[in-house]
Amino acid sequence: MSRPALPELLRDRPFRRYWAAQSVSLLGDEVHRIALPLAAVLLLGAGAGDMGLLTAAALLPALLFSIPAGAWADRRRSRRRAMIAADLGRMLAVASVPVAYALDALTLTHLYAAAFAVGTLGALFNVCAGTVYVALLPVERYVQGSSLLNGSRALAFTAGPGVGGGLVQVATAPFALLLDALSYLVSALFLGRISPAEPPPAAREKSRATAGIRWILRTPAVRACAAATATLNFFNFIFQALFVLYATGELGLGPGLLGLVLGAGGVGGLAGAVLAHRVVARYGVGPAMTAGFAGFSVPLTLIPLADGPTPVVAGMLLAAEFASAFGVMILDISANAYFAAAIPDELRSRVLGAFQTVNFGVRPLGALAGGALGSALGLRPTLWVATVGAALAVLWLLPSPVPGMRRLPGAEGEAAGAGTA
Structure with missing residues (x-):
């Protein structure tokens, strides 16, 4: 019996590992997006105002930090390592919630801080990902690569809320968040197994952020x-x-x-x-x-x-x-x-x-x-x-x-x- 054919790009081991890292990270984002609010409601009795603050804490970092994160990343020799650091940071931020719950120390302020940290590190991860992507593929494969990555995004968008909600239903919100934290660790491990030839860092400029x-x-x-x-x-x-x-x-x-x-x-x-x-x-x-x-x-x-x-x-x-x-x-x-x-x-x-x-x-x-x-x-x-x-x-x-x-x-x-x- 013949094996199902892999898409051509996924036969390329470095790109396959990058794609796997991105796919797992995207799924983690979607699980986190439903599991953290459910933790706020089910564990801490959050109301409408609390949920508004939690949503704002997750959204604000992309608005506040994307430009300075891009300036910082362009001066780094390895954006891949920055992505790994962002994944590990998100793992710790998400894992801190079930740990705090186990210690009977979980508060809404803790959830706001965790959401803000995940959003900030996600902004850094995203501005670095493009450099690693172009280091892995020739220009004529950009559309194929983008199709695979966006297919993962669509699948994560479709499956993530169901997976997150199911985990909360079956295993409670803290356990669901612990598994979510592990998804970022898996992403970091995949990124640690590639070594693309990234372009050199940008020279210092007076107006580098703009x-x-x-x-x-x-x-x-x-x-x-x-x-x-x-x-x-x-x-x-x-x-x-x-x-x-x-x-x-x-x-x-x-x-x-x-x-x-x-x-x-x-x-x-x-x-x-x-x-x-x-x-x-x-x-x-x-x-x-x-x-x-x-x-x-x-x-x-x-x-x-x-x-x-x-x-x-x-x-x-x-x-x-x-x-x-x-x-x-x-x-x-x-x-x-x-x-x-x-x-x-x-x-x-x-x-x-x-x-x-x-x-x-x-x-x-x-x-x-x-x-x-x-x-x-x-x-x-x-x-x-x-x-x-x-x-x-x-x-x-x-x-x-x-x-x-x-x-x-x-x-x-x-x-x-x-x-x-």
Whole structure:
């Protein structure tokens, strides 16, 4: 009996170990994201205000520290070692929760500190990962590699909450968090078994922390992507803040049916991850990115449009979630491959840190705007604002070089396609 064929890139041992580290770390992130709040509620009786603080503690580090973390990482000789240190730090932060519980010393302040530490170290891990990635692969394999990594992300997004919730249900929140901590240790062990030839550290500069921002602003294709991403995320988090309330309150979906709808997003994401390489190969990286922005946002207009009998409403929501998740995978895979090829090595962590700040910084603003607009306008009108606003994000790309880019920068001698302004 023949063995199932591995994807070509996973036959490459160093990349396979990097992919395994990323995959395990992503699963740990998703388990942690549900297990820590459940620990707050089940062990400490946290209320709505406490949960808001816990959510803010997890989100703030990406906004506050991505740019300085990128500047620090670009001056390091080994970003891989920084990723290992970040994994080990996250392991200790998460493991401190069940230890404190066992000692009868667990408090909400401890959970806030653990969430903040995990978020801070996650920001460092993410800005370093791009440098290690490009050190492992030639440019013509960036799309394939991005497909595998984003497939893991989609699988973690689909399975992680269920795994985390199941572990809490079966083994209690402290034990679930202990297993979650071990996932970061496994990630560190995989990273410890690769030794890519990383680019040399960047020279000291007076304005080193802002160099990534300045590069984005003077690179038209990346500048347009940053503006489109900020617009998309702002309006999408207006949507996210109200979707569950709208689906259960106005549309009358029960928890089981809502879970089925959200599960369709995971299936769509996996399908997008599998097919993204073919889409990019056939249409080009720029058209794929442009279609991904539209494919992520436009299907969600079906949700405020949904009306009628429950089967019809559920079908419209299933279609919206599936198509949107498919679109976001096409977007993420093509955009990640483009950034990997276009960003100069000496600026990579700083650019990724600046982009991560844009990516995450508008999310809490969108959520706050969603709450305010939902109270003032009502749920359905606010969801129309959110979905139409997100769909308009693609307009930032149309006058930019992005729609015309066919190949990755550096592939077969093509220029960056980004230019400078």
